Amino acid sequence: MEAAKPVSELYADLGLTSSEFEDIKRVLGREPSAVELGMFSLMWSEHCSYKSSKEALKMLPTQGPWVLQGPGENAGIIDIGDGLAVAFKMESHNHPSAVEPYQGAATGIGGIVRDIFTMGARPIACLDPLRFGSLDKQRTRFLLGGVVAGIAGYGNCLGIPTVAGDLYFDACYDENPLINVMCVGIMPVRRIIKGAAATPGEAVILFRNRTGRDGIGGASVLASQEFDETSEAKRPSVQVGDPFTEKLLIEASLEMLDAGLLVGLSDLGAAGISCALSETAAKGGVGMAVHADRVPLREDMEPFEIMISESQERMLAVCEPAKAAAVIEICERWGLKATQIGEVIPGDKLEIYWKGEKVVDVPASSLADGPVYSRESARPQYLDRVAAADLSTVEHPSDLNDVLMRLVASPNLCSRHWVWEQYDHMVQLNTVVYPGSDAAVLRVKGTGKGLALSVDGNGRYCYLDPYTGAQIAVVEAARNVIASGAVPAAITNCLNFGNPERPDIFWQFIRAVEGMSDACRALDLPVVSGNVSFYNESFGEAIHPTPVIGMVGVLPDIEKRVGIGFQSQDDLIVLLGETLPELGGSEYLKVIHGLTEGRPPGVDLAKERAVQAVCREAIEQGFILSAHDCSEGGLAVTLIDSCWATGLGATLRVETDLAPAEWMFSESQSRFVVTLKKMDLPRLQEIARAQVGVPVEVLGWVGGKHLVINDWIAMHLEKSREAWRTALENILA
C-alpha cells in the first residue's frame, strides 16, 4: 500500500464504501489511522463480516439437545454420546483456487483443518465438494488436476483421510470453480475450547509460522470481488501452504489442551492476526494490548502489513501468565516457534503497539461485528423462460441401452476414482465405507458407533429453482446418510453465489436459505456451522446458485451399516417411494438433449420424512441387505451402481404408465432402492404402512451378469462398468 495516501483517499482502494468509511469514523470518533483502516477493510469485508448474509442466515434452525456449539465459533459441535463430541465445518476456497489451483486448494484444507483442531478436536476426515467448468476446456483440466493435487498434497501429508466429496462439471463454473472443503474432528467433550480470552493479565501467544507478505488482502481483494481480466495479477494474494508445520500445530495444540494449559485458542485465517485478536477479545468481553513488533517476521514489514497478512499455519493461544512457559515449552519440543506478543487488558479496546507507539486503539467488537446490510432482492427473469419449457415434447431415443451407456460415461455420472485414489482415504484406520458410496462411514474407535458423512448440492436444480434446489441438497444428504444405516444428526453448509449486490442474485440466495431452512426444520436437522461465498462471478456472469450441504449422521451400531451393492442371488429389489415424470434439470435432459430447463424434481417434505423413517426403521431391524439413494441419473443409474458395486446383475419387471425414459431417468426425490430376502417383504410392508404415502414396489430380483429392465435395457455389467470406470481418466488423458 502507499502509506503516503491519506486515509480519506485510501478506503476505496481497500474495498470499503464511503458510508462504511463514515461509520468507522463515527465508531472511533475520529479518522482511523492507516493501520486501523486496513484492519477494518478486512474485518468488514463480505468474507469476514457476512454483512450481506447475516440477516438471512438467522432463518436457519441451529438448536437441538445434542448441539454443543452452534454457528459463531470456528466450527459447530455435536454430542454423540460416550463422552465424545464431533466438530465439523465446511468452507470455500473458490477464488484462490481459480487463480492458483494447487496452493488455493491446499491452503483451503489447511484453513478448515485449523478450524477443527482449534476447537479441541482431532481431525479425522475431510470431504471435498468440487465444481468445475466444461471438461472440453483446457483450463478446466488444468484447474481440476491442480486442485486435486493440492488437496492430496496437503491432506495426505497431515494424515487426515479424505473420505468423500462430490464433483460436478458445468460451463457456469468455467472461470470460477468451486472448491469447498469440509473437515470433521472428534474429541472428548471435556476438551472443547473456544476462541475467547477471559481475564485481564492472560498471556497472548502466537505460535509457529513467521509472518510474511503472502496473502495480503486475501479476504478483501480475492474473496469479496468478482473476477475479471485483472485476476491473473491477484496471484500474489494467494497464500502458500506448509502442511508439515500444520501437522506439528495439530499435535502441539492438542497436547496443550490435554494438559489444560489454555483459556482460548484461535487460528489465523482470513484477515490474519487482526481477525484472531479482535474476535478473541470481543468474544471474551475484554481488551488486548499487543506488540506488533514482537511478531516473528520472515521479511521486513510495516505494521499495516503485519496486521493483515494471511500467512498460513499460525495459531494464537491465550493462557494464564503462569502457564505461558509450559505452552512455549510444548511448542519448542515440536520445533515450533512461540512468542508472547501481548496480554489481555481490562476494557474492550484492542491496542496495537509498534516500537512503543500505539498505532491501533479501537473497540475489539467494532472490528468483529461488521455492518449488516439488507440487500435488494428481485426474482430473476430467466426463471420464467426455463420454467415454461414443455418437456412433454422431448423425443426420447429408441435405443435406451445407448442412452444409459452415454449417461454413465458422462462427466457428472462416471466414476470418480481418478480423484479419490489420489487422496489417502484410509489413514487413521477408521474408514469402513470408502468414497464412491452414498456416504462414507467411519468407525468411532472404542465405542461400536459409526459416523456417516456426505456432501450434496446440485447447482442446476438451484438455477432452475433455488428454493427447491436447496431443499433437495438437504434431503438428499439425509437420504445418503440414512441409506448407510445412520441417523442424520446435523449439517454444515457452504453457500456459493454470485454478487449479492445484484438483486437477482440476492433473490436466489434468500430463496435458497428459505428452502434449506424449511427442509432442515422438517427433518429436525440443526445447522451448526457454515460459510457463505459470494462474488462467484467472472466477466459479469454468475455461477449457478450452489448451496452445498455437509451432513453428519451417527450409527448407533456400526455393525448395522449397509452398502449400496447387491448382496446375493434372488434377493428382492424394492423401490421405496414414487417415480414421477420429473425430467426437469436431469442429467438425462442435459447429456442426451443438451437442455438445462424445466422445473427440478419436487420435494414434499412430509413424504420425504416418511420414506426416510421407513428406510431407517427397516435398516434398524436388520433385514435390509443393501440400500441406495436415488439421485442424479435416476433409477437406471441407481440400479446399475448397485450391480457394479458387487458384480451382481438384476432383472426387473416394471409396470408403469410413464414413458420408459421417464421411469428410468426421472430424478424424483424421496426414493430409495433396497434389497431384502423375499420372506422379509411383509416386514417392510408393515413398516411402510405405519407411515403415510410410502409405496413399496417390488421391481425385480438380483442375479446374473446383466442389468435387465423389461425390454428396455439389457446391459452387460463388466463392459459397461469399464466404460463408467475409465471415462474421467480417458477424458483427461
Add this chain to the structure above:
Amino acid sequence: MRFGVVVFPGSNCDADCYYVIKEVLAQEVYYVWHQETDLSPYDCVVLPGGFSYGDYLRCGAIARFSPVMESVRGFAAAGGLVIGICNGFQILAEAGLLPGALLRNTTLRFICRYVDLRVENTGTPWTNSVDRKVLRIPIAHNEGNFVADEETLDRLNREGRVLLRYSDPEGNITAEANPNGAAQNIAGIASENFNVLGLMPHPERCSEDILGHTDGLTIWRSVVNHFERGN
C-alpha cells in the same frame, strides 16, 4: 513381545501401527520419539508411514539424520527386527539400511488403493505365517517407484530378499499390476540377514475385519511368531 514405534515430526501412521500392535496383536507397544537413542527395551522397531519433515527434501532424507536413526543402525546390526512401512521404507533406504531408492511414481500422482502382492519368500521373520500366494494390502504413496542397479537387483533376487512383488490377483507379475513403475514390480525387500524389512504397502491398514481385509495381519503375526519361536 515389545514393539517401539518411532515418531518423527510428520509421521502419520504411527498411531495406526501402535493401535494394531496393541489392540489387534495384543502385544506391548511404546512410542519412541525421534530424539531418543535407547532402543534396548524393544524386540522390534517400527518406522511408520507418513511425511517425515514434510518430505520437503527427498522422502526420508532428513529423517535419516534423526538421533534415533543412529540407534536403529546399531539395533539392526545386532540383529534386531526393524520394519519400515512406506515413509519408513524410504527412510531405511536413505539411511543405507536397505539398498535402492524410491522415486516418484511414474503416474506422477499419489496413489491410495488396494494392490495384490505376490509373496516371494515365506521363510523370513516377516512372512513365515503367510498361508497364501497373493496378499491384498493397500498402498498410499507418491514415491514408491523402487530402483536399484542391475547388480543389486540380481543379488536381491538371488538371495531371496525380494519378499513382495506387485501382481495381479492370480499372482502373475505384469506391467498392468505395477502401480508405480517399481523395478521388477518390487514392493518389499529385506536386508541380508532378513531382520530389516522395507515395504511400500501398509499392513496395518488391513488387519481387522471391520476394515474389509485382514491380509496385513499375516505379516504382523509372522514377526510375533518369529519372536515367540525364539528367533
